[in-house]
Amino acid sequence: MSQSDAVPTVTGLVPAGQDPGVVRDALVGVLGFGPVLAAHALNVRDRGVEVLVGVPAEGRVVARVAEEGLTRLDPADLVRRAEILVVEPAGDGIDTALLAGMPPGRALVLADSTGLPPPEQLPGGVDVLLVRSVADPERLRRESVDGRPPPVVAAVHRDATGHAEEVLAGYTAALGCALPGVVRTTLEHDVRARAFAGDVVHDGVRQLLETGFEVLTEQGVEPAVAYLAVVHELQEQLAAVGVSGFASAHGPDGGLHRPPLWQGQELRARLEEAWRGYRPAGGRPAEEAVPGSRAAARRAAHPLEQTGRRVRAVMGWVRA
Numbered sequence: 001m002s003q004s005d006a007v008p009t010v011t012g013l014v015p016a017g018q019d020p021g022v023v024r025d026a027l028v029g030v031l032g033f034g035p036v037l038a039a040h041a042l043n044v045r046d047r048g049v050e051v052l053v054g055v056p057a058e059g060r061v062v063a064r065v066a067e068e069g070l071t072r073l074d075p076a077d078l079v080r081r082a083e084i085l086v087v088e089p090a091g092d093g094i095d096t097a098l099l100a101g102m103p104p105g106r107a108l109v110l111a112d113s114t115g116l117p118p119p120e121q122l123p124g125g126v127d128v129l130l131v132r133s134v135a136d137p138e139r140l141r142r143e144s145v146d147g148r149p150p151p152v153v154a155a156v157h158r159d160a161t162g163h164a165e166e167v168l169a170g171y172t173a174a175l176g177c178a179l180p181g182v183v184r185t186t187l188e189h190d191v192r193a194r195a196f197a198g199d200v201v202h203d204g205v206r207q208l209l210e211t212g213f214e215v216l217t218e219q220g221v222e223p224a225v226a227y228l229a230v231v232h233e234l235q236e237q238l239a240a241v242g243v244s245g246f247a248s249a250h251g252p253d254g255g256l257h258r259p260p261l262w263q264g265q266e267l268r269a270r271l272e273e274a275w276r277g278y279r280p281a282g283g284r285p286a287e288e289a290v291p292g293s294r295a296a297a298r299r300a301a302h303p304l305e306q307t308g309r310r311v312r313a314v315m316g317w318v319r320a
Contacts (some may be wrong), residue, residue: 028083040175088112
């Protein structure tokens with residue numbers, strides 16, 4: 001079985017002690033200082049690894065970098081100097097022309113798997129690794145400081161030096177996320193799984209919620225009550241499922257007390273059909289109209305979303 005066909009497992013990459021190994025004495029650079037890259041920079045810095053931040057000399061971010069006690073470099077200088085360069089494709093983006101200045105033998109760490117350029121546009125002669133936290137950057141930083149770092153999804157996409165596995169193990173340890181475990185996969189699997197889930201599975205859930213809302217309101221249920229039943233209570237159940245699983249939250253049968261809307265094989269067939277027509281690059285068909293502004297999007301929103309905004313406005317604990 002090839003690596004790409006293997007079932008990814010949750011496993012620790014380094015022995016007890018979570019030693020950063022080869023990364024300890026390496027110069028780590030983060031290209032940008034958005035929330036994700038800032039969390040990476042501060043976590044790695046806190047474990048004694050030298051970290052430089054590549055941002056232009058102008059802008060508010062310069063003050064933030066200085067406040068954290070980090071050293072700023074011009075992006076082009078950072079690309080040339082960093083032995084391990086961390087980028088966030090979906091955040092600050094990847095300037096492929098800038099990355100072309102990476103010397104061979106270095107390591108490029110992708111902090112996310114979305115927004116990637118075509119593989120041929122990544123710099124040659126360098127290791128390409130994926131280290132993506134399963135938590136948002138605020139939680140990654142907060143939980144790491146509190147000693148409960150979240151796990152990461154990790155992959156070696158290209159081993160140009162023969163030492164990519166060592167660098168991956170060391171960087172996940174320096175990030176503080178090797179302690180709970182590392183979900184090993186391939187970059188392709190992570191990209192395709194997340195895109196398919198977001199565009200097909202999650203969007204299917206949205207359609208189901210909207211249809212359920214319509215059925216309830218058409219039967220005379222107040223829109224706010226329908227929203228709370230369809231969305232808010234689902235959110236509460238999902239929170240419980242995230243902690244203890246479907247069986248623990250809803251019983252061994254997953255909470256089914258009547259025949260499901262879709263039998264297993266029927267649902268599988270629909271998803272497989274959707275996958276066959278799926279375009280991993282994302283985007284909408286040209287014939288689908290996309291609202292041109294936030295105000296236009298709100299006007300075009302489903303009544304479920306319009307009701308949700310009004311209900312959430314009176315929930316003081318809900319932060320946008």
